[in-house]
Amino acid sequence: GVDPSSERLQLLEPFHAWDGKDFVKLPVLIKVRGKCTTDHISPAGPWLKFRGHLEKFSDNMFMGAVNAFTGESGRGRNIVTGDVDVAISSVARDYKSRGLRWVVVGDYNYGEGSSREHAAMSPRLLGGAAVIARGFARIHESNLKKHGMLPLTFTDPSDYELVREDDRISLLDLRELAPKRSVMCMLHHSNGSVEELKLNHSFGVAQIDWFKAGSALNLFHDRSETEVP
Numbered sequence: 001g002v003d004p005s006s007e008r009l010q011l012l013e014p015f016h017a018w019d020g021k022d023f024v025k026l027p028v029l030i031k032v033r034g035k036c037t038t039d040h041i042s043p044a045g046p047w048l049k050f051r052g053h054l055e056k057f058s059d060n061m062f063m064g065a066v067n068a069f070t071g072e073s074g075r076g077r078n079i080v081t082g083d084v085d086v087a088i089s090s091v092a093r094d095y096k097s098r099g100l101r102w103v104v105v106g107d108y109n110y111g112e113g114s115s116r117e118h119a120a121m122s123p124r125l126l127g128g129a130a131v132i133a134r135g136f137a138r139i140h141e142s143n144l145k146k147h148g149m150l151p152l153t154f155t156d157p158s159d160y161e162l163v164r165e166d167d168r169i170s171l172l173d174l175r176e177l178a179p180k181r182s183v184m185c186m187l188h189h190s191n192g193s194v195e196e197l198k199l200n201h202s203f204g205v206a207q208i209d210w211f212k213a214g215s216a217l218n219l220f221h222d223r224s225e226t227e228v229p
Contacts, residue, residue, distance in 0.1 A: 015124055015148050017214040020175065023101060023129050025168035025188055030076050030088050031105040033068035037113030038140055040064035040073075042122055058122035062088040068105075069165045079166045089126065096127035103169045105160065106133030111140025120147045124215075130171060132185070132199060134160050145207045148215040152183055152199040159197050166190045171199075177208050 032040075043060050063074040065088070070076070077084045078091045080098065095102050104123065110133035111119060120143035123131070130150035134157045144151040150171065154160055163169075170186040177183070182198040189195070203211070210216040 014218050015214040017218060018148070018174075018212050022174050023103075023169075023171040025170055026101050026103045026129055027079050027095060028163060028165065028167055028169060029092055029095070029102040029104055029128070030062055030065060031068040031163055031165070032062075032065040032107060032110070033071075034066055034107055035112070036065050036106055036110050038111055038116040038119035039113055040066075041111065042116055042119040044116070058118075058125055059087075059089050061092065061122045061126060062104075068107075077165060089122075092123075092126040092128070101127050101129035103129060103171075104131045105163050106131055106136075107160065108134045108157075110134070110136050111144075112137035115139045115143070117143055117147075120144045120149065124149055130169075132163075132169070141202065145203065145210055146216045148211055148213070148218075150183075150201065150211065152185075152201050155182065155198045155200055162187060162195055162197070164189055177201075177203065177211070179204055179208075 041062055041064070043063050066073050067076050067088075072085075074088055075085050076088050076091055078086050078094055080095065080100070092102065110131065119140060123144075124147040128149055130152055131144060132152045132154065134154055136144075136151055136153065141151045152171070164187075167190070168188040170188065172184040172186065174183070182200055185197040185199050187195040187197065209219055213219040
């Protein structure tokens with residue numbers, strides 16, 4: 001067994017399955033500007049000693065990512081409490097403690113670099129629902145899908161500019177999620193105005209099942225339990 005007080009190893013609980021509801025008015029955890037590699041999302045170095053303990057490892061989440069609103073790396077604003085200059089992982093944990101899922105907004109080629117799976121697992125663990133980017137690196141995009149998140153792209157890359165720091169984002173009609181069918185997105189600005197965007201995705205039929213099950217692993221786990229020898 002694994003010692004529950006271990007700082008190095010942690011047994012992973014399965015991620016929850018999708019509840020069948022749309023994502024409504026989720027806060028933007030961070031809008032990243034420019035290059036955002038898997039190492040920006042999930043830095044290695046001294047953190048590698050925790051790589052078997054996802055909860056601890058996730059304290060480094062987005063430490064290297066440049067906040068589009070401040071130009072600073074790894075820090076941002078908690079739009080619920082109003083606190084500024086907070087470590088992004090702390091903001092994520094606060095939202096999660098309030099039962100709030102959240103969204104990341106990314107630039108071009110989001111998640112390039114190594115295929116580090118923690119860069120998808122940490123956001124999922126801390127309450128991430130979707131990453132909306134101008135474009136994805138392919139391996140990271142598929143890792144996000146594998147762990148039950150929605151990687152979505154702006155149909156018009158300039159729509160990236162419309163996202164404000166204190167926006168709430170809704171992703172609608174998710175029950176109708178299907179290959180090549182765009183996702184409806186509403187940006188709710190704090191002044192009460194709303195903008196409607198269309199987002200694209202590259203989900204295949206089988207991958208949509210990963211999202212619904214909460215992760216690809218959940219699906220394989222469920223299947224192995226229901227298969228009759």
